Amino acid sequence: MANILEVDNVTKTFGGIVALQDVSISVPERGVVGLIGPNGSGKTTLFNVVSGFYVPDKGEVWYHNGGNSERIDGLNPNEVFAKGIVRTFQIPRLFKSLTVLENLLLTPFGQKGEHPLKAINPETWQEEEKALAKKAIELLNRFGLLEYANVRVSELSGAHMKLIETIRGLMTPARVFLLDEPAAGVEATAAHNLFRLVRELNANGYTFLIVEHRIEVMMQYVDYVYVLHNGQLLAEGKPDEVVSDKRVIEAYLGDANA
């Protein structure tokens, strides 16, 4: 399968800290790719580079969408999002005073109701709003969170906020999802449900790049894994190859002993 996303030799520094050094990774179209590494290894920085939150010091990011290849490093986050690449955050960025359903309905871009001329005709946006509400209800149901639809986000547990953050990403019309630790703090059954849904969406044509510390869960669902360590690519391969790679084990042990 051709690559939909390519990170080529990206370097990103913060003052004296080299967060990423000459990192290259590829995500195949309709792939489910994992990105792991000990704390501080550069995973979030890489997500920030791909999603337009950081401009790399060196290197390029390419998005091959259908027959169209374009360089996306240097675009701002809204521009990257508009191209169909969405990222979720390690710490959920939800509107805490709004309900779960309100948060989900606010997410997708380009809704007809947002356009002043189209908003004049309520029928157009009411129909769209109904379709979005249906999608939100379906997703909440899938995660067993339907009972929270009308609960304010500020009243949710951290684990539920985490799941709502992921569902919010899935509400968008994006084709490529960058999920930052979607299973952090989420109990095992819900974490497996989440990854099963990822595989189901993937079977319907969606691509995923996922950062996750819950390696034991994620490894059962990804096709390929990249391992970062101290800002550099340490290893890559199929999940079973990567988990038995001595360098990877040592990097994690080093982190645990730190």
Ligand SMILES: Nc1ncnc2c1ncn2[C@@H]1O[C@H](COP(=O)(O)OP(=O)(O)OP(=O)(O)O)[C@@H](O)[C@H]1O
């Ligand atoms: N905005 C920033 N300013 C200064 N240093 C930063 C910034 N963002 C990241 N860093 C540094 O870059 C390195 C990589 O951090 P990054 O957050 O990308 O790692 P990570 O693998 O996502 O870690 P974790 O698993 O703990 O989330 C770390 O040393 C971190 O302190």
